[in-house]
Amino acid sequence: MKMIYGLIDMQSFYASCEVAARPEYACWRTEEDSMSDPPLVVAGDPERRSGIVLAATPTAKAKGVANAMTLGEALGMADNLIVVKPRMELYIETSVRIQQVVQTMFPLYEQFSVDEAFFSFPSPSHLFPDPVEAAQELKGTIWDLFRIRCRIGLAPNKWLAKMTNKLAKKDPSGVVWWTEEDIETKLHPLSVFEMWGLKKRAQVLHDFFGARTIGDVAQIPLYDLQHKFGVWGIVIHRWSHGEDHSLINPDSYDAPHKGISHRTTLPRDFYKRDEVAVVIRELLDEVCRRTRVQGQKGRRVGLSLTYANLKGGFSKARTLTTMSDQSKELYPHLMALLDRWWDKSGVRAVSVSLDQLEASSTLQLDLFEDRTKLRELTRTVDEIKSRFGETSIMRAASLKQAGQLLARSKKIGGHFR
Structure with missing residues (x-):
């Protein structure tokens, strides 16, 4: 008996949540016609007409509105656009409930993102005699319970399910199923950029190897792919032949992190080094706290800046000689990256990361500093923040005009609750 893998993806999730939560739109919305939704976008600050578009309904997208577009640009494309603030609590609550439904109907399940999940089931079997009917039942259940549309891709493995899910978004039925026999006839004719x-890496395959389709990639010798891409060459070779050996992992969200990052978009462009430094320190404190909670330490610290209008910037990292989970030790390396790569353009977003993580089972001693004392101090601070909130104890610099900690503490996922 073979296993079939599925990937379910919610359509325009944030925007769909907002439309579904508003009874005034219920009378004319239908599951089959996505254009029955109003032209609505979820964006930063409707009153100030600022921020970027986080999600848009298909009706809004049909007018040219796209995710990550500035709200000003979006309003210029559709004068009747409905703009609402993000409500992260609503989206997270809805996501949890949808994931529970998927898991109830398909117990072999793995959450992939806030609005996506993999699942698997045996077919043919008594419970699932028709894979497409099973997917349609899940799709209909999501609509009946939440008034949110979804698309489902079915295939012999997870990677192919991701490919069929992309096609399902354009299919009227919302469900696409491939078997092994479809690899040559349906997968291989697709553009290399559809992988x-x-x-x-798709651009490299196109420019260096002359591959225009996935079928062209399948004809490239494995040795050549490995020589160009290293270990990734093996993955590309397998994917081009429709192969993927990864299994459903129900505990994927509980697995140790390979890297931890934190990002914030600033309310205005920052031009002063001291202002950017305050934000970097705040983000680093949070990254280190999360790292310690996971019982890990990292060896590589990274800094990313995005410039004015959320265009341009840089993303650089530095690998250290020792593992650390301490902001005091990592902060100088981030400032060195800032001084080396920042061209003094206005900064609109900052991201700090720590990766190459490993279990923090040992404490490396230092001749010039009492690391045991530093560890006990950070543990105490972590405990206070865990019990009383992240603003219960903070650096004095966060009270400056450039500080973002107080504002961020009122948000979920970087957006208002």
């Missing part, structure tokens, strides 16, 4: 997960 999920490759990112910039």
